Amino acid sequence: MTDTTTLPESQDGIHDEEDRLLPRYVREVLDAVEGGQIDKARELVEPLHPADVADLIELAPEDDRPDLITALGGEVDADVYAEMNEHVRELVIEEMDPAIAASLTADMETDDAVAMLEDLEEEDQQAILEEMEPDDRVAVEEALAYPEETAGRIMQRELIAVPEHWNVGKVIDYMRSDQELADDFWEVFVVGPQHHPVGTTKLSTLLRTKRDVPIRDIMQEEQTLIPVEMDQEEVALRFQKYGLISAAVIDPSGRLVGMITVDDIVHIIEEEASEDALLLSGAGDGDINEPVREAYRDRVRWLIANLGTALLATFVIAQFESTIARLAILAALMPIVAALGGNAGTQALAVTVRAIATNQLTGSNRARAIRRELKVAILNGVTVAVILGIGVAIFLDPIIGAVIAAAILFNIVVAGLAGVLVPITLERFGADPAVASSVFVTTVTDTMGFLAFLGLASAVLL
CATH class of the missing domain: 1.25.60.10 (MgtE N-terminal domain-like)
Structure with missing residues (x-):
């Protein structure tokens, strides 16, 4: 069946305005x-x-x-x-x-x-x-x-590395004559006798320098060296932090073994950002081309984990069965408490996981980040609690309005703290905070929200 969807076209008649094939x-x-x-x-x-x-x-x-x-x-x-x-x-x-x-x-x-x-x-x-x-x-x-x-x-092994005793003319002649060199590169790495990188020079600098000038005189000694076993996410952060176009990769002995270029880092940044977002949702790889069996395997385990958290929340609700039976309106209001707490927790969780992934959140500012999220949670909780409490008081009952306002404030504050503390704790124990945080935060917000709301209702209304 032919797709008749009409999309705005670019001038070439092949792509739409988003640069997708028509x-x-x-x-x-x-x-x-x-x-x-x-x-x-x-x-x-x-x-x-x-x-x-x-x-x-x-x-x-x-x-x-x-x-x-x-x-x-x-x-x-x-x-x-x-x-x-x-x-x-x-x-x-x-x-x-x-x-x-x-x-x-x-x-x-x-x-x-x-x-x-x-x-x-x-x-x-x-x-x-x-x-x-x-x-x-x-x-x-x-x-x-x-x-x-x-x-x-x-890393790619195709790179330009020259001895530090060469001059500019010899480097240029070498690049012109050797047919096995890399096709694309932006800098020349300068190495010592043990093939250890001692400096680097940009192509622009090389081409503007006279042939008889020693390469060591124009090289930049300060460079970012990437250990061969460094995680690709950390590599991407170094490129981002120092504005690199390419960087030398060294083995444990300090020898130059390859280079990484910015075009590869762009893919990694996209991959890591998407991966963290998908891990938070439990969607696995998240690729529409992923085989059904793999997608099922990745997603179902998190759904089973969420089933466990839902059963825990159900257990809490069951403890207040008599309260709900006498005040049926509570059953209608409970989802509001859980939903708002869950959303608040997800917001704090997303901010914290991103900060950890980009090295913005470290041991140096951990306490400050927790205090910040607590302040945000209190402000959000007070705002939402006042709005919801007044609405329930006007249309239902003033006492129930006060109860749900207090429960909302408590749950949003708890959710905010959970959203920042859970990933920090997981990260300190060596676990990936993007993988398991959402399950723990959901458990906390659901159980504490129901406990606070139904507990207050039982104490105040019965």
Whole structure:
């Protein structure tokens, strides 16, 4: 069925105003492939950037992807696979001849080749590695040996490193003559006798300097060095903090083994931000291309955990059965207390998890952050309690209005404290605060909210 959705188009007739491929364009390419019009399909795709070609493959139905990739031929090169969604890429690579996959990885920078192989099954991974050239295979295997989400996994080994005793002219001649050097780079790393980085110089500085000037005279000795086992999130924070374009990666002995560039960091920042948001909601990977079985596995465990918290809240409510039976209106008001407390807790939790993830919240300002959230919670609690209390007092009963106002104030303050204390506590014990915080905060806000409201109601109204 053809998608008839009308979207505002950009001037090229291929993208909409949000730079997404237009549904009719995607349909036109797929129809050309289905009708055997291979030249037309390639002509339609030829103007696209590799990232757009990757989008086109992702937007195609799963059953149509093999024919589309075959028809486009050389248009689907290593750059396209580097841009492709990991779940889609994994499905495509699994069906590909290992020799072809090995050829693709050989055309990639090390970090992109590792990203393509790391999610494959061990059997598929080994089949591709065996087809690779020895030098390429060794580089990829060494990178795969590092823990996931570390600098060693995301670094590229293709870089420009020169001895500190060279002059500018020799560096330039070297870059012009060596065909095996990196294609894209922004700075030249200067190394000592043990291949330890001793400085760096920007290309702009290099090109503006006379040939006979020693490279050590124009290099910048101060540089940010990335340990090979540093977590990729910490790497991204360093790039962000120091405004880096690229950075040297060193092994435990201090030797230069690779570099990380800002284009990789952009992907990491997006990935880490999305990951934290999804972990807070318990949505797992959160990718629409993720297989159903994996999505089910990631989500159901958190739903079961939430079931446990709901049962705890139900137990609290059951203790006040007689109170609710005598004052049925309480049953109608209870969800308000829980919902407002839950929202307040989520707000504080989101702010705290983000602050921890970006290193804004540390041991130095932890107490100040807790006091800040407590003040915000008190102000929010008083505001909402007054509004709700007056409304209930006018339309229902003044005493019930006072009870629910007090309960709302108490629960919002508790929620605010829980939202900041739970992730801080988890982080101090070495747990990821984005993973389990929401379950604990939900438990606290639901149980304490019901306990406060029904407890006060029992004490005051009965």
